[in-house]
Amino acid sequence: MTTTDGALGARLDALGELLGLSRTRVSPDALAETGELLDRIAQRRRLSPDHTVVALAGATGSGKSTLFNTLAGLELSETGVRRPTTSAPVACAWDPEGAAGLLDRLGVAAKDRYARRSALDDAGSEIGSRSDGLVLIDLPDHDSAAAGHREQVDRLLKLVDVVVWVLDPEKYADAALHERYLRPLAGYADVTLIVLNQVDRLPGDAADQVLDDLRRLLDEDGLAVGEHGEAGATVLAVSALTGDGVADLRAAIGQVVAERDAASRRLAADVDRTAARLRPVYVARDTAVGGGCGLTDLAREEFAGRLAASVGAVAAGQAAERQWAWAAAEACGTLWQRLARRRRRALAPLRSGALTGTGPVASRPVVDEAVRVVAAEAAAGLPAPWAQAVRDAARRGGEKLPDALDAAAGRAEPGPHAGPRWWSAVGTAQWLLALLASAGLVCAGAVLSGAVALSWWLPLALLATGALGGPLLARAGRIAARGPARRHGQAAERRLRDAAADCGRARVLEPVAAELLRYREVREQYGVVAGNRLRVTELSATSQ
Numbered sequence: 001m002t003t004t005d006g007a008l009g010a011r012l013d014a015l016g017e018l019l020g021l022s023r024t025r026v027s028p029d030a031l032a033e034t035g036e037l038l039d040r041i042a043q044r045r046r047l048s049p050d051h052t053v054v055a056l057a058g059a060t061g062s063g064k065s066t067l068f069n070t071l072a073g074l075e076l077s078e079t080g081v082r083r084p085t086t087s088a089p090v091a092c093a094w095d096p097e098g099a100a101g102l103l104d105r106l107g108v109a110a111k112d113r114y115a116r117r118s119a120l121d122d123a124g125s126e127i128g129s130r131s132d133g134l135v136l137i138d139l140p141d142h143d144s145a146a147a148g149h150r151e152q153v154d155r156l157l158k159l160v161d162v163v164v165w166v167l168d169p170e171k172y173a174d175a176a177l178h179e180r181y182l183r184p185l186a187g188y189a190d191v192t193l194i195v196l197n198q199v200d201r202l203p204g205d206a207a208d209q210v211l212d213d214l215r216r217l218l219d220e221d222g223l224a225v226g227e228h229g230e231a232g233a234t235v236l237a238v239s240a241l242t243g244d245g246v247a248d249l250r251a252a253i254g255q256v257v258a259e260r261d262a263a264s265r266r267l268a269a270d271v272d273r274t275a276a277r278l279r280p281v282y283v284a285r286d287t288a289v290g291g292g293c294g295l296t297d298l299a300r301e302e303f304a305g306r307l308a309a310s311v312g313a314v315a316a317g318q319a320a321e322r323q324w325a326w327a328a329a330e331a332c333g334t335l336w337q338r339l340a341r342r343r344r345r346a347l348a349p350l351r352s353g354a355l356t357g358t359g360p361v362a363s364r365p366v367v368d369e370a371v372r373v374v375a376a377e378a379a380a381g382l383p384a385p386w387a388q389a390v391r392d393a394a395r396r397g398g399e400k401l402p403d404a405l406d407a408a409a410g411r412a413e414p415g416p417h418a419g420p421r422w423w424s425a426v427g428t429a430q431w432l433l434a435l436l437a438s439a440g441l442v443c444a445g446a447v448l449s450g451a452v453a454l455s456w457w458l459p460l461a462l463l464a465t466g467a468l469g470g471p472l473l474a475r476a477g478r479i480a481a482r483g484p485a486r487r488h489g490q491a492a493e494r495r496l497r498d499a500a501a502d503c504g505r506a507r508v509l510e511p512v513a514a515e516l517l518r519y520r521e522v523r524e525q526y527g528v529v530a531g532n533r534l535r536v537t538e539l540s541a542t543s544q
Helices: 003-022 028-046 064-072 100-106 149-157 175-182 186-191 206-221 246-259 262-282 297-310 313-332 335-341 343-351 364-379 384-399 401-412 421-449 457-529 536-543
Strands: 052-058 090-094 113-116 134-138 162-167 192-196 234-237
Touching (some): 003 028, 003 262, 003 457, 028 100, 052 064, 052 149, 052 262, 064 090, 090 100, 100 134, 134 246, 162 175, 175 206, 186 192, 192 246, 234 246, 246 262, 262 384, 262 457, 297 457, 313 421, 313 457, 364 401, 364 457, 384 457, 401 457
Parallel strands (some): 052 134, 090 113, 192 234
């Protein structure tokens, strides 16, 4: 296997992977031609690699069939004044064993197949056996008025390995030829020969002038001309009638056949063309190599922040803080304050935001906006199909995200809490102070009624201690509860934020990240198909 074959195999494997990864993301119409190309390449690679199919293509009257007969050394293709003279492809195979499959693929009828077992140059030129494995095809005229001829030419041009364009001095600049064939097929320069036939009709140095003009037109077409050993199309001047330049053409064809890699180079050019056509599908127009910025840490944080806002995490934390402070005030309050607050105790859940007993309710508009923004940021810079795939993944996850947020927020609500131990100690002290105040009041009554002989200050001290100590202790308890209440509220807010973030990550961010990872995979595969490996560092952001 040649180096060309090895590189082509890797590119074809990558193209197959690319097609598989893209089927559900890219329009079938955009991939149809690629699937056909893979089938066409697989067919050619299964057939004889030792044969090279060379087709002669040209316009009516270019002398193509005459040149074909000259190269074959036999009168195989009909020539004459009647136009068009070639109505179906005619083939001549050197070393025809193994060429039958190629000719079947080309659709050459059995009656139009001929075989030669001698060298291409019967005169015994230096090319010798280089022509072994040559399959020479005479195509119908590409500008024929006969129905179906041009369709045959277009079909066969996709299947042959090398094309020899036979031009004549009158039609070499024909716009239809350049616009329909030479310009679109400019990428096939390495397997293209341009032959200016009938140069015997040009006087003096007119042939050189026409050749220079032809090279100018080819340059405008983007078809590289190989000169001085450089890669590109070979341009020759010949006369099939007089034989001028025919030896050079035979040598050029013999060289191509002897190298045994024309088929691989042709298939590689097919892949190049497909890669160029698919570029807008895998590479955004405004980015040279990398795609969008993907899911950055900032985008993730902003998304989580919007989801937290949708479930009212801040308000829920504040409500939890107030509830904790409320409970602390009730636990540390005087006996009389507790009795007064007993009626309001049932309203405490309302202060947590649990208006219906089902937990916080996510704001649908805020959730929708959060999903839209994160999808837009993740899809920024991606080619249209992949940007749409990212947006679709976010949209699908976002459809049931509000309900999931409601459930997650309900689970994250702080449950009933017993409070710290010092609440019980303060509550016990409040009972003792209440008993002390009650005892002082009873003693004061007994002293005033004369039932008990006590100093007046003792019941007054008991009453004052119980009556004043309770409110002071309650106030101290409220002050001491401020810090724990704030931490309790912050913990409640954090739990709700984490619950919303986890829900958003599972429903939206992970599906979006999966799409970005798939895009990174196809970009890497596309880099192989296009013949250059994309730098991983420029792609890593798209999979984050």
